[in-house]
Amino acid sequence: MIRFEHITKKYDGAVILDDVSFAVKPGERLSLIGPGGCGKTTVLKLLLGLERPNKGNAYLFDTDMSHASESEKQLVCRRTGMAFQQGGLFDFMTVRENLLFAMEHMTQKTAEEMDNTMQRLLAGVKLAGTAAMFPHELSGGMKRRIGIARALCTEPELAIFDEPTAGLDPVTSTIILQMIGELSGAHQKTSMLVASSNVEIAIRFADRLLILHEGKVEADGPWRELLLNGTEWVRNFLSVRLIGLDIEYALGLDLPKPFIAKHWHNAAKL
Numbered sequence: 001m002i003r004f005e006h007i008t009k010k011y012d013g014a015v016i017l018d019d020v021s022f023a024v025k026p027g028e029r030l031s032l033i034g035p036g037g038c039g040k041t042t043v044l045k046l047l048l049g050l051e052r053p054n055k056g057n058a059y060l061f062d063t064d065m066s067h068a069s070e071s072e073k074q075l076v077c078r079r080t081g082m083a084f085q086q087g088g089l090f091d092f093m094t095v096r097e098n099l100l101f102a103m104e105h106m107t108q109k110t111a112e113e114m115d116n117t118m119q120r121l122l123a124g125v126k127l128a129g130t131a132a133m134f135p136h137e138l139s140g141g142m143k144r145r146i147g148i149a150r151a152l153c154t155e156p157e158l159a160i161f162d163e164p165t166a167g168l169d170p171v172t173s174t175i176i177l178q179m180i181g182e183l184s185g186a187h188q189k190t191s192m193l194v195a196s197s198n199v200e201i202a203i204r205f206a207d208r209l210l211i212l213h214e215g216k217v218e219a220d221g222p223w224r225e226l227l228l229n230g231t232e233w234v235r236n237f238l239s240v241r242l243i244g245l246d247i248e249y250a251l252g253l254d255l256p257k258p259f260i261a262k263h264w265h266n267a268a269k270l
């Protein structure tokens, strides 16, 4: 579904991605993480053909997005739902029009089907009453939720979310994660890629983590495995972001027992 082969990307001579390779299979979920500015959004842009690599190839549905024509790229992007870091809704369209526009351009749905899908997804993101509103009438968190509804309304084979919860309060973040989980549950075959600098979000979203650091793939694997047996940098990167959590909450994340025992000294009582 996604194949990144030996991608190198430079901006103004600075190497942002240095020989990065990874693959995502149909139906698979992957969280792409790493410190701020490590190149997560750049990976997504290369994948969608919005940027070209200096070296290597980025394949999406077996199309080489690094060298495809605009029309080839469009065909592939129609099979992909994308929610950008900044929401990316059209400001001059209502919520309803934003969703219909996506479905009209990317699906063969009839008007009635489009209407049903829109109602279902707006209800799914708990914003059923907003169809006639414009983006400027919505809060940041509401726009994110609409962005997610729009990414999924075309029932894509692949859904990509860039920082779906950044800057949102914990309650809204949890709602958004649940939405993505539930809505995608309706289409089991949808592959999903979430880019986030929030480790907690990343591990709640997917078992598999791809960690970028200084231009390289620092780790790629199941997060519990990386937390216990990754390189020192990986263990440190993951653990410093998890050990501040409330113990009850940490247990809910199903963190590995040896990790809990080491970092929560009162864990034995629970």
Ligand SMILES: Nc1ncnc2c1ncn2[C@@H]1O[C@H](COP(=O)(O)OP(=O)(O)OP(=O)(O)O)[C@@H](O)[C@H]1O
Pocket (backbone or CB within 6 Å): 011, 012, 016, 035, 036, 037, 038, 039, 040, 041, 042, 043, 163, 197
């Ligand atoms: N169009 C561009 N021109 C020049 N430099 C760029 C451009 N886009 C990104 N960069 C640089 O590339 C690096 C990676 O940026 P990118 O947005 O991919 O990081 P990120 O991991 O998504 O960061 P964040 O966690 O803040 O979202 C940054 O140093 C950024 O300044």
Ligand SMILES: [Mg+2]
Pocket (backbone or CB within 6 Å): 040, 041, 042, 085, 162, 163
């Ligand atoms: Mg980014």
